[in-house]
Amino acid sequence: MVRRTKEDAMETRAKLLDAAEALFSENGVTHTSMMQVAEKAGVTRGAIYHHFENKMDLIESLMGRVKLPIDEMREQIAEGSEFDPLEEIKGRSKEFISRVQEDPQVRSLASILLHKCEYIDEVNPIKLRHVSGRNECICDIEKLFESAIERGELATTVDARIAVIGLFSLADGLIYNWLLAPDYFPLVEYGNQAIDSYINGLTR
Amino acid sequence: MVRRTKEDAMETRAKLLDAAEALFSENGVTHTSMMQVAEKAGVTRGAIYHHFENKMDLIESLMGRVKLPIDEMREQIAEGSEFDPLEEIKGRSKEFISRVQEDPQVRSLASILLHKCEYIDEVNPIKLRHVSGRNECICDIEKLFESAIERGELATTVDARIAVIGLFSLADGLIYNWLLAPDYFPLVEYGNQAIDSYINGLTR
């Protein structure tokens, strides 16, 4: 079988991405060979090198394929009516961790980002995407915190930047530890409680 | 130079561990070869394979050499006078993140654990150490939360287990994100604030 139709080609490309996603999230990026990816996708390595330059390119395509919850959260914040910034923050944070638990693809991506790859240098595209996404998200929620402060909904001692970094770290840490051993605690249930406690602590 | 004295041997062993620690935390575990470790230590690969079975054994020795802040925290909790469990919890949490920022060796180890290795399977000794240390630590602090609840220092709705997992995740997330880009925010300053907010939120 050679020279399939164009749709066939896109299908094999998708199969390759699916295979890579599964293998990377299970065995780690560096511990997965192109051979394994090809086998899992039912093709040979030749197919991979036709669609992607190398493993890094494969990973970049993998990451670009999915809209991370972090990105979605940003969109919704941008278009959201800011009737209640504090509730907005709570809701988005909870949806953030909820998507990690519910959506298998998001969970795989998060697992790769948090546990299955090595951040080897500063120009690593995985790390760059992770950090830039984080920073932008933090900036956005920081504005919500600021408007909450303006409305007097938070304690006067609260600094927006510190508050958002704490909140983001809490969510990150919850996901990190849950992915480490998902049976250890229920992410959404415990996470929602913890987020409530944290936000509650900011309101004096 | 061959057949050095016994103290010399222990010194080269320590140099190997130092070299591995530096290289692993900078370039990642799988992206560091035994050759590089040997070169940095000023010996050949033969020296490594004399002192350690393989890379995994090297890593295990590396981890076993340092008392992680998580372990130290446990000790101090065990012997600590429980005059005020809540303050105890706060103090230990803050010292936890403080040691990551101040102690270079602890920072290197934390960096390896959080960013520079892949958790490839369940029997991975790095992961096992990480998870078991976490679970034991959580169990200990959970008891402190329980005694705080008994004394009526926390809101009646607060569950000790959820509280401790949230606190631990917060600390973990702070360290994780700080190590990702240390210039982005000051760990101890922001971390202490965030921890205070969280604990504050538990006290109704």
Place this chain on the structure above:
DNA sequence: GAATATACATACATTGATGCATGATTAAAC
């Protein structure tokens, strides 16, 4: 329908890393 480009499979060349076996020299043990 002839020409061309595409979508892969196949084969090969190269690299780098590992693990082991062996060697050399001297500290330690007796």
Place this chain on the structure above:
DNA sequence: GTTTAATCATGCATCAATGTATGTATATTC
């Protein structure tokens, strides 16, 4: 002082993975 054993260095054999070059059959284009 002889023997033994430890501490490494050196060399080799092996292997897995990568990247690329080439082949091939079919879509697609004209």
